[in-house]
Amino acid sequence: MTWLPQLSPFTIVLIPMVGALAIALTAGSTRAGFAISWLTSAAFLVSVWGLAGPVVSGEVVEQAVWELLPGMAIAFSIEPLGMLFALLAATLWILATPYAIGYMTHGGYSSLARFFACYAIALGAAAGIAFADNLLTMFVFYEILSVSTYPLVAHDGTGKAKRGARTYLALLLLTSIGFWLPAMIWTWAATGSMTFTSGGIMAGQVDPAVGAILLILFMFGTGKAALMPFHRWLPAAMVAPTPVSALLHAVAVVKAGVFVVLKLAIYIFGLDYLKTLWSTDFVLYVATFTMLVASLIAMHQDNLKARLAYSTVSQLSYIVIGAMLATQLAAIGGGMHMLMHGFGKITLFFCAGAIYLASKKTRVSELDGLGRRMPITMAAFFIGAMCVIGLPPTGGLWSKWHLVSGAYDSGYALVLAAYLLSTLLNIAYLLPPVLRAFLKPLPAGESAGIKEAPWLCVIPLSLTALGTLVLFFLAQSGFELMAGIFSGVNG
Amino acid sequence: MTLLEFMPFIVLIPLIASGIVALLPGRNLPWLVTLLAATASAVIAAVVLPAAISEPALSYPFGNWPPPFGIEYRVDAANAFVALLVSGMAAITLLWAPKSVASEIHGRLGTFYALFLLALAGLLGITLTGDAFNVFVFLEISSLATYTLIAYGKDRRALLAAFRYLIMGTVGATFLLIGIAFLYMVTGTLNMADLAERLPELRDNNAVRAALAFIIVGMGLKLALLPLHLWLPNAYAYAPNFVTVFLAGTATKVALYVMLRFIFTVFSPDYSFVVLPLSTVLMVLAVAGMFAGSWVAMFQIHLKRMLAYSSIAQVGYMVLGVSLATATGLTAAFLHLFNHALIKTALFMAIGCVMYRTGSAKLDDLRGLGRQMPWTLTAFALAGLSIIGVPTTAGFISKWYLVLASIEAGAWWLVVLVLITSLMAVYYIWRVIEAAWFSERPAGAAPVPEAPLALLVPTWLVVALNFYFGLDTRLTVGASMAAADALLGSGAGLP
Numbered sequence: 001m002t003w004l005p006q007l008s009p010f011t012i013v014l015i016p017m018v019g020a021l022a023i024a025l026t027a028g029s030t031r032a033g034f035a036i037s038w039l040t041s042a043a044f045l046v047s048v049w050g051l052a053g054p055v056v057s058g059e060v061v062e063q064a065v066w067e068l069l070p071g072m073a074i075a076f077s078i079e080p081l082g083m084l085f086a087l088l089a090a091t092l093w094i095l096a097t098p099y100a101i102g103y104m105t106h107g108g109y110s111s112l113a114r115f116f117a118c119y120a121i122a123l124g125a126a127a128g129i130a131f132a133d134n135l136l137t138m139f140v141f142y143e144i145l146s147v148s149t150y151p152l153v154a155h156d157g158t159g160k161a162k163r164g165a166r167t168y169l170a171l172l173l174l175t176s177i178g179f180w181l182p183a184m185i186w187t188w189a190a191t192g193s194m195t196f197t198s199g200g201i202m203a204g205q206v207d208p209a210v211g212a213i214l215l216i217l218f219m220f221g222t223g224k225a226a227l228m229p230f231h232r233w234l235p236a237a238m239v240a241p242t243p244v245s246a247l248l249h250a251v252a253v254v255k256a257g258v259f260v261v262l263k264l265a266i267y268i269f270g271l272d273y274l275k276t277l278w279s280t281d282f283v284l285y286v287a288t289f290t291m292l293v294a295s296l297i298a299m300h301q302d303n304l305k306a307r308l309a310y311s312t313v314s315q316l317s318y319i320v321i322g323a324m325l326a327t328q329l330a331a332i333g334g335g336m337h338m339l340m341h342g343f344g345k346i347t348l349f350f351c352a353g354a355i356y357l358a359s360k361k362t363r364v365s366e367l368d369g370l371g372r373r374m375p376i377t378m379a380a381f382f383i384g385a386m387c388v389i390g391l392p393p394t395g396g397l398w399s400k401w402h403l404v405s406g407a408y409d410s411g412y413a414l415v416l417a418a419y420l421l422s423t424l425l426n427i428a429y430l431l432p433p434v435l436r437a438f439l440k441p442l443p444a445g446e447s448a449g450i451k452e453a454p455w456l457c458v459i460p461l462s463l464t465a466l467g468t469l470v471l472f473f474l475a476q477s478g479f480e481l482m483a484g485i486f487s488g489v490n491g
Numbered sequence: 492m493t494l495l496e497f498m499p500f501i502v503l504i505p506l507i508a509s510g511i512v513a514l515l516p517g518r519n520l521p522w523l524v525t526l527l528a529a530t531a532s533a534v535i536a537a538v539v540l541p542a543a544i545s546e547p548a549l550s551y552p553f554g555n556w557p558p559p560f561g562i563e564y565r566v567d568a569a570n571a572f573v574a575l576l577v578s579g580m581a582a583i584t585l586l587w588a589p590k591s592v593a594s595e596i597h598g599r600l601g602t603f604y605a606l607f608l609l610a611l612a613g614l615l616g617i618t619l620t621g622d623a624f625n626v627f628v629f630l631e632i633s634s635l636a637t638y639t640l641i642a643y644g645k646d647r648r649a650l651l652a653a654f655r656y657l658i659m660g661t662v663g664a665t666f667l668l669i670g671i672a673f674l675y676m677v678t679g680t681l682n683m684a685d686l687a688e689r690l691p692e693l694r695d696n697n698a699v700r701a702a703l704a705f706i707i708v709g710m711g712l713k714l715a716l717l718p719l720h721l722w723l724p725n726a727y728a729y730a731p732n733f734v735t736v737f738l739a740g741t742a743t744k745v746a747l748y749v750m751l752r753f754i755f756t757v758f759s760p761d762y763s764f765v766v767l768p769l770s771t772v773l774m775v776l777a778v779a780g781m782f783a784g785s786w787v788a789m790f791q792i793h794l795k796r797m798l799a800y801s802s803i804a805q806v807g808y809m810v811l812g813v814s815l816a817t818a819t820g821l822t823a824a825f826l827h828l829f830n831h832a833l834i835k836t837a838l839f840m841a842i843g844c845v846m847y848r849t850g851s852a853k854l855d856d857l858r859g860l861g862r863q864m865p866w867t868l869t870a871f872a873l874a875g876l877s878i879i880g881v882p883t884t885a886g887f888i889s890k891w892y893l894v895l896a897s898i899e900a901g902a903w904w905l906v907v908l909v910l911i912t913s914l915m916a917v918y919y920i921w922r923v924i925e926a927a928w929f930s931e932r933p934a935g936a937a938p939v940p941e942a943p944l945a946l947l948v949p950t951w952l953v954v955a956l957n958f959y960f961g962l963d964t965r966l967t968v969g970a971s972m973a974a975a976d977a978l979l980g981s982g983a984g985l986p
Contacts, residue, residue, distance in 0.1 A: 068888070069964055140882045154929055162929060169921075177914055182906055185891070189898045 004050035008063045009076035009131040012047045012086075013141075016040055016124030020117040027113040034101050037116045041090075041097045044123065048090035055083045056481060062133065072194065074140065075133040079196070080481045081266070081335050085259045086130040088342045091467075092251050093123050095460045096346070100243035102456025103353055109241060114151055119244070121148040126252040129259065135184045135194040135268070138260065139176070142224070145256060146172040149248055153240040164239035171233040172223045179221030183214050187268065196263060198485075200270020211269065212279035218264050219283045224257025225320055226313045227283075228290040234313055238305045242353030245305060250345035254312055255338050258319040262334055265323040266485060274326040284324040288418045291317035295425035302363045304352045307429060308345065314422065315341045315388065321415060322403050330406025332482045337399035339478060340387060343468045344396055347384030348430075350461035351377050354453035364433050369442030371434075373451050376458055378437045380465035385430040387468035390423060395471025402479070498539050499551050499564050501532045501574055502615045502629075509608035513601050518593070521604040526585045528608060532578040532615065536571065543571035544973040550621070558621065559682035565621030568973035569825070573748045574618045576829055580740040580836060581611050587949035588733045591843050595645050595731045603643060607737070610636035614745045623671045623757070624681045626749060627664065630713070634660045637742065641730040652725035659712055659722040666709030667749075673702035674757075686757050699758075700766050706753045707769070713746035716810055717780035720803045727799035728852075732843035735795060739802060739839050740832035747809055747828060751821075754813075755978035764816050773814035778908055780807030785915035789922075794842050794852040797919055798835065801878065804912060805831045811905065812893055819896040821975035822968070827889035829967055830877075833957050834886055837874035840950040841867055844942035857923065859932030863939045866947050868927045870954045875920035877957040880913050884961040888968070 019040025026032040054061055055078050062077040078086075100119065104112055125148060128141030146169060154165035188194050191205045202211050223230050237249050265274055274280050291314050298310035315337070322334025354377045355361055355370065371378040383394060390400035400423065407416040442448060452458050471478075508528035515521045543549060548567040552558055558565075566574075596603055613633020617626050638660065642653035675681055677698050678689045693699050708719070715723040723743075727735050754763045764770050784804030791797035805827065812824030844867040845860065846852050861868045877884035890909065897905035941947070960967050 066962055068882075068962065069891070069968065074883075136882060143881060151928075157929065162925075165929075166925075173917055174914060177917070178910055182894075182910055185894050185898065185906070189895065 004046060004053065006050050006054060007047045009051070009061060009078060010063055010065050012044070012051070013076075013124050013128045013131065015044050015047060016120040016127070019043075020120040020124070023113055023117040023120060030105075030112055033113050033116055037097055037101070037120065040120055041094045041123075044127070045090045045094045048086045048127070051078060052083060052087060055080060058484065064133075068136075071192070072136055072188075073134065074137050075195075076131040076137065077133040077196070078131050079267075080484045081259065081262060082130040082132075084335060084339060084478065084481060085255060086127050088255065088339050089123060089126045089130070089252050092247060092342060092346055092464070095463055096243060096247040098456045099246070099350055099353070099460040102454045103241065103243050103357060106357055106454050106457075107241065109155070111155070115155060115241075118148050118151045119247075122152070122248055122252055126256055129256045133195060135187065135196075138263075139180065139184060142176060142180075142256065142260065143173075145224075145253060146176065149237075149244070149253060152244045152248065153237050155241055155244070156239065161239045164236040167236040168233045171230055175221050175223030175230050179217045181221075183217035183221055186210075186214060186217075196267035198267065200266070200268055200273050202268065203270050203273040208273075208276050208278075211273065212277040215269065215274070215277055215279045215283060218268075219261065219320070222257050222260045222264075224253055225261050226254065226257060226290070226316050227286055227320060228293065228313075231290065231294065231313045235306055235309045238303075238309050242305070242349060242356065245309075246346050246349035246353065249309070250312055250349050251342045254316055255342055258316050258323075258334070258338055261320050262323050262331060262338075265326070266331060271326045271328065271331065274324070280324050280326060284321060284412070284415065287317040287320040287324060288415055290314070291321065291422050292418055292425070295422050295429065299425065299429040301429075302365055304355070304362060304364055304367075304433065305349070307364060308348050308352060311388065311426070311429065312345060314426075315345070318400070318403055318419070318422075321419075322406060325406050325410045325412065325415070327406050327410045328486045329402055329409060332479060332485075333399055333402030333406050335482045336402060336475065336478055340395040340399040340468070340471060340475075343464055343471060344384045344387030344394070347380055347461055347464040347468065348388065350457065350464060351381040351384065354457045354461060357457060358451055358453040364436070367433050367436045368440040369437065369446070371438035372442060372448050373446075374453070375450065376452055376462060378434065380461045381437070382434045383465040383468055385434060389426040389430055393472045394468040395475050396468065397472065398475035398479070495538055495542055495549075497535050498549060498566060498619075499553070501535050501539070501578060502564075502612055502619055504528050504531050504535075505608045505612035505615065509605045509612060512608055513605035515601045516599060518600045519589075521599075521601045522585070522589055522592075525604040525608055526582065529578060529581040529585050529611060532611075533575070533582045536575040536578045539566060540568075540571040540575050540970065544568045544970060548977075559680050559685035562625050563621040563682060563684075564619045565684060566619055567977040568970060569751070569975075569977045570618045570748065572825065572829070572970045572974045573744060574615055576832055577611070577614050577618060577741045577745060580832055581737060583949060583953060584733065584737045584740070584836065584840075586952070587736065587840055587843070587946060590943055590945045591732045591847055594847055595733075596643055603640070606636045606639050607734075609633070610640060610737075614741055617745050617749060621683050622681050623674065623683055623686065627668050627671060630664055630667065630749075633742075633745075634664060634713075637738065640734045641726050643731050643734065644729040645731070646729045648725065649729035652722075652729045656722040656726045659719075663709045663712030663719075666705045666712070670702040670705035670709060673698045673705065683752070683757050687759065690758060690762070694762060694766075703753070703758055703763060703767060707750060707767075710746050710750035710753070711776075714743050714750060714810075715803055715806055716776055717783055717803060717807065718776075720780070720784075720806075723803060724796050724799040727802070728793055728795040732839070732846055736836055736839045736843060739798070740836040743802065743806055744828050744832055747806070747813075747824070751813065751824070751978055755821075760816055760979065770814050770816055773810050777807040777811035777814055778905075780804060781811070781908065781912045785912045785919070788919045789915055791919075792854045794845075794854060794857070794923065795839070798838050798842065801916065801919065802831075802835055804916075805835070805878075807912075808889070808893055808909070811909075812896060815896050815900045815902070817896060817900060818972075818975050818979060819892060819899055821978060822971045823889060823892035823896045825971035825974045826892050826967055829971070830885035830889045830957075830960060833953060833960065834874055834877045837950065837953040837957055838871060838878065840946070840953060841871035841874060844870075844946045844950060847946060848939045848942055854922065854926055855933070856936075857926045858930040859927070859936075860939065861924075861928035863932075864941050867942045867950070868924075870947075870950050871927075872920075872924050873954050874957060875924070877961070879916045879920060882961075883958060885957045885967070887961055888964050892968075
């Protein structure tokens with residue numbers, strides 16, 4: 001893709017920020033706001049893909065923006081994992097843009113300029129996290145992401161929305177300032193470095209007893225990875241309009257969380273050092289616990305979005321486990337699951353929103369026979385569900401494959417069993433909506449005519465569903481990209 | 492003759508100008524002369540600072556009486572930095588002043604601005620002088636002027652607040668005077684450098700010990716260090732907005748400087764921290780102030796009071812840096828002294844803008860105001876980020892050094908406490924933001940226009956400075972380190 005423009009990382013991060021400013025200034029004209037949203041997401045997509053070429057070929061893309069204090073800078077550098085995260089966010093943003101426009105106009109929402117401006121800022125912040133060269137830069141964008149999504153969660157302005165948004169922000173800020181920040185400062189004090197380095201910066205510098213505490217602080221400090229007991233913000237965020245739940249709370253925000261976890265494991269602790277810490281096992285089992293318990297809770301949620309939210313909590317822990325297994329295969333599997341789950345879960349949320357728009361239904365128990373009225377949507381839901389479960393022919397198969405193989409290789413039988421059990425649970429909570437929709441008859445009094453959501457919503461969800469199928473065939477290139485992390489070509 | 496030789500004029504210009512301004516008629520002319528005087532002071536202070544950092548202390552004997560017999564102005568990195576802060580903040584707040592003062596104070600303004608200049612000259616005099624008794628004199632000049640300025644407040648409670656401050660401030664000043672008198676009694680000198688030379692021989696003298704205790708308590712009062720803070724919330728809350736803005740950035744900072752000057756230069760740290768359990772006492776009081784101040788701020792419905800309590804907490808941060816008695820700790824204290832002046836000035840300015848339009852600083856009256864006064868409240872939010880200590884703001888830099896100093900001193904629990912109080916700051920700033928943007932305007936509230944540019948531009952200037960000094964730390968960190976070195980006697984060993 002050498003024909004695409006190659007911009008510097010900071011410029012790419014600024015594109016959505018500038019777009020947000022432009023959208024905010026168009027507050028009067030909805031049409032102009034939409035146009036700029038399109039333009040911004042397209043420019044972002046092109047520029048992120050433009051960097052993919054150099055990164056795949058092993059080129060090091062680095063940029064130091066500003067030095068705050070000696071050795072402490074706002075700086076960017078791109079390695080395969082961050083590239084993957086940025087590609088995921090950029091690709092899904094361009095698909096989410098029409099969906100959000102369709103959803104927000106047909107849903108009769110107001111304050112659209114604020115909505116789309118914050119939406120863009122959040123994506124810019126996600127790119128900032130993806131490209132961050134050191135902990136400080138990552139922290140800055142991590143916090144921008146938390147704060148910029150607050151107005152989106154509180155968008156309805158109702159008491160319930162505000163309460164949810166408050167829980168959301170409080171938990172994210174509490175964990176990041178309370179745990180992450182001290183861990184970052186401690187790391188700086190102990191190693192004199194905050195830069196992401198191949199093989200980690202802690203080995204030989206930090207006593208494993210201290211490293212173990214740092215790991216706990218970092219892992220629970222990354223509230224966006226939703227480890228129990230700091231997962232409550234994610235279900236709370238479901239009061240947001242569905243485009244927010246779809247792109248941000250299934251992709252940008254939560255994937256930022258697990259991305260941070262992976263990045264810390266690989267580039268700050270280093271996998272070899274991670275194996276020597278006692279708390280690695282502790283975090284591993286907390287994640288295992290989260291994965292299973294969240295699945296069990298999801299089974300009992302009748303509200304479709306709440307069910308999907310707990311499913312996300314559970315799937316995020318797959319990735320955290322992948323990082324904590326501290327083997328290359330599992331870490332790569334975690335990175336791939338970031339991608340696969342992103343596509344699968346955004347499809348599911350798009351469908352949930354489409355169902356709400358077309359029929360005002362929010363509960364699983366109301367979905368009976370809906371497959372006859374919304375065949376495209378429910379088919380896409382089915383494909384998305386297969387991807388999250390990890391069934392062929394979707395990309396989800398491969399990421400789970402690598403995660404499970406990683407668990408097998410490292411000899412954690414308990415984790416292996418938990419993975420398999422959790423997959424069964426996935427089937428138990430994701431397939432019933434599909435079965436109800438296609439196998440049960442419509443409730444009496446509802447006409448059987450086809451009534452899909454507006455095409456602005458249906459097309460994106462079809463495309464993301466298609467994407468999960470395409471990823472089944474393209475998974476190998478993702479694997480090779482990330483294998484570069486450990487082969488020494490990159491980073 | 493360079494500007495450097497005008498060093499004493501940093502104090503003399505406002506002092507002389509106050510006499511002239513008092514006689515000027517009308518409302519605009521006194522302001523203009525005041526602004527010119529403060530700007531001139533700031534320019535000289537800006538020239539003096541680099542010289543004071545690179546050279547040993549600059550000295551100016553008043554009336555050509557050589558020290559220690561005459562009064563000496565003695566400037567090193569520490570007080571040059573504080574002088575630049577005070578005169579600079581005075582000039583910037585004066586830019587903000589006219590509209591705000593016009594809405595609160597009626598009639599001719601000659602007296603008002605003359606008092607302001609006296610307060611400024613007093614603060615600068617305290618900062619620059621090398622004579623202990625002279626500190627007291629200037630302290631009284633600035634304090635008396637300040638009491639009067641506070642009493643100008645529109646709210647009648649301003650009178651009571653000013654009276655309370657008068658009582659407590661006088662007690663504080665008297666303590667200082669007693670302390671200085673003890674020192675004079677045993678050494679026969681008032682010159683600080685001379686005192687520093689003579690005191691080591693008198694280590695076991697009880698009068699010297701008592702002097703140290705008296706001075707610290709006296710300055711603790713002026714500094715509003717918990718539990719000596721009671722005068723501050725009401726004084727800040729009911730003073731005219733311009734006075735609050737000015738005091739918040741300068742008065743307590745100068746008191747801290749005096750305390751440091753006595754602890755470190757006059758008594759030397761290996762005396763101060765040994766004869767009194769100063770480290771422990773200051774640390775306990777600092778932490779208590781951080782928590783109590785933040786805690787009370789979280790529940791204030793009057794926003795000026797909220798910010799005032801927040802100031803008490805911030806004073807705690809500065810004193811915490813001091814209590815560590817290390818070079819990094821002192822650097823952190825000086826950094827926060829400077830940065831907090833920027834932060835709190837910006838916040839009070841934003842609230843001043845709100846009060847200018849709505850006449851109220853109550854949280855409830857702020858509901859839904861975010862759409863009507865977006866620039867004002869965005870400025871508040873951005874300055875709020877700085878007080879929380881978000882990276883890229885000035886507040887982050889000072890917290891970073893404070894935390895680093897705690898880690899170096901092996902005091903992990905302090906890191907935790909600093910972070911907890913930062914989270915409390917998140918809460919009290921967030922309340923305002925939520926009220927402004929995510930609440931509906933109360934039914935029946937009249938629509939409010941955005942604040943006038945005359946107020947907005949200086950407010951945003953200070954907000955921009957908050958970000959500037961969060962990104963370009965060469966001046967602040969460099970000067971703070973030099974200031975810490977100057978106080979510690981170029982990195983001398985510490986207990």
